[in-house]
Amino acid sequence: MKSTETACYEVVVSGSGIVGATLALTLALARFRVLVVDSRLPESLSDELTPDLRVSAMSCASVALLRRIKAWQRIGDRFCSPYRRLETWEWPSSRVVFDSASLNLPELGFIVENSRLQRALWQGFATCDTLDFRCPDTLKSMIYEDGHWRLTLSDNTSIISQVLVGADGSESWIRRQACIGVSGWQYRQSCLLLNVETLDPKKDVAWQAVHASGPRAFLPLYGRWASLVWYDKASRIRQLETLSRPLLTKEVREAFPYRLGEFTLHNSASFPLTRRHAREYVKPGLALIGDAAHTLNPLAGQGANLGLRDAQALAEVLIDARNHGEPWDTLPILQRYQQQRRGHNFMMQASIDTFYAVFSNDLPPIKIARNLGLMLVQRTPKFKQWLLRYAMGI
Numbered sequence: 001m002k003s004t005e006t007a008c009y010e011v012v013v014s015g016s017g018i019v020g021a022t023l024a025l026t027l028a029l030a031r032f033r034v035l036v037v038d039s040r041l042p043e044s045l046s047d048e049l050t051p052d053l054r055v056s057a058m059s060c061a062s063v064a065l066l067r068r069i070k071a072w073q074r075i076g077d078r079f080c081s082p083y084r085r086l087e088t089w090e091w092p093s094s095r096v097v098f099d100s101a102s103l104n105l106p107e108l109g110f111i112v113e114n115s116r117l118q119r120a121l122w123q124g125f126a127t128c129d130t131l132d133f134r135c136p137d138t139l140k141s142m143i144y145e146d147g148h149w150r151l152t153l154s155d156n157t158s159i160i161s162q163v164l165v166g167a168d169g170s171e172s173w174i175r176r177q178a179c180i181g182v183s184g185w186q187y188r189q190s191c192l193l194l195n196v197e198t199l200d201p202k203k204d205v206a207w208q209a210v211h212a213s214g215p216r217a218f219l220p221l222y223g224r225w226a227s228l229v230w231y232d233k234a235s236r237i238r239q240l241e242t243l244s245r246p247l248l249t250k251e252v253r254e255a256f257p258y259r260l261g262e263f264t265l266h267n268s269a270s271f272p273l274t275r276r277h278a279r280e281y282v283k284p285g286l287a288l289i290g291d292a293a294h295t296l297n298p299l300a301g302q303g304a305n306l307g308l309r310d311a312q313a314l315a316e317v318l319i320d321a322r323n324h325g326e327p328w329d330t331l332p333i334l335q336r337y338q339q340q341r342r343g344h345n346f347m348m349q350a351s352i353d354t355f356y357a358v359f360s361n362d363l364p365p366i367k368i369a370r371n372l373g374l375m376l377v378q379r380t381p382k383f384k385q386w387l388l389r390y391a392m393g394i
Contacts, residue, residue: 005157009035009132010329011318012151012161014139014174016040018056018114019290019307020167021121025069026315028131032322035159036125038135050266052113053193055219055227056304057083057206059109061393065312066117070127074120075112081221082107087207088215090359090367094374098388102381108392111206111219111227114304142177144285147329162329164286165314170276172292178283184276187297187356189214190237192270194228194252199262202226209257212362216256226263229298230255237270273297275349281342282334287314293341296349297356302391306345309393313340 013024016038028034058066066072072080084107089095100108125133134153141152142164151159166174175182201224208217214231221227230237230252240251249265276295281288290307317337321328358370377384 007035007132007157007159009033009159009161011035011163011165012037012149012159013165013167014038015167015169015290015292016118016122016133016135017167017169017290018118018121018304019311020165021118021125022065022069022071022308023165023167023289023311023315024131025071025121025124025128026065026311027318028125028128029069030315030319031130032318034128034131035161036131036133036135037137037139037153038133039138041136050195051221051225051227052115053195053227053267053269054114055111055221056114056117057109057111057219058117059305059392059394060105060107062305062308063110065308069124071117071120071124074123075116079112079116079222081111082109082204083111083206083220084108084204085206087205088210089208089374090210091371091374094371094378096374096378096384098384102385103388103394107204108388111221113221139173142174144283147285149285162285163318163334166286166288166292167290167311168292170274170291170295172288174286175278175288175292178286180283180288181279182276183279184274184295187273187275188233189231189360190234190270190272191298192230192232192237192240192268194230194248194268195266196226196228196252196263197266198224198226198260200224202261207257207259210359212360212367214360218256218260228252228256228260231273234272241268241270275353277346277349281338282331284331285329285334287334287337289314294345294349296345297352302348302352305393306348309344310337310341313337 010033011027012035013020014037016036024034024036063072084100086098086108087095125131138154139151140154143150149161149164151161166172168174202220206219208215213233217229219227240248245265274295275297278288278293281293289310314337317333318328321333326333
């Protein structure tokens, strides 16, 4: 496209991560004219390489959405690791077990590498004749006037769009340019991700051992691969990152439960834990989704699932409004999306923050109380099923 041309779209999505790409594909399959812009080139993937450190526990609801847009099928069964049990405990006697059989489901969800899912979504772009993908490219300016956006890309290409969607992550440029404020803070913990190869395949059970300094979690991947997640004080995580691989392996063996068994550590990376929530999700002609709208403590592994619920809700609002002849690109229509999602996301943030506050306190009375609470949950099947359905979005 020449820089002197002006292209017209109904929706421009800034960001082609899992959430942004899902929204773009959903709208394009509904015959919206969509442009996706992203600065990141696709990562190369090989079946022989170590799995991506960044993985997501996709709920059944998220998988159903991805199946509808034909993205899930492109990943390949080999790389979609189902988990049917989820266990969490602090004391052995306070173990809570969530089981897919209790909900008459074949699985609770799947563990999948983010890069592999993102590649499957990008492959879907090529099948949609109403979707254009510019990568690597970035938005340079955005002006809303006369009911539409005038956008300029990094090569000075001019774009006109009725709706602009910020799916550009927690440091969203779209959000800042739209002058949408955020509330939030940084937690006192950081997170260390570790790729390990276990001696025996660890099939379909994910688990999380709770400690006052932070949980230790295990996520089964394909074959003998698994992802370990170590939450701890930021200073402790920084110290762990300085260790050689043999010394880090020794620390992992001492910190994680015995049930992990023998393993080989391959690589690791860390990130700080932050909580942000946009004060509003929409403005005239504009919407935020995913991490651009909210981030939360990853304790419950809900970040990607919440983002996909955002994408689904926004797509359904726009598609339904257009099908009923409503002015789908106006603020009152976009506010329907905000009304559906902002309160729900806030409640999920608050629930996880409460869990974090309760389980990061090492005072004996609180420690006893929280373990009694876990015992009560395990002994109350109906409440346990409700918790599971709420987390899974079903």
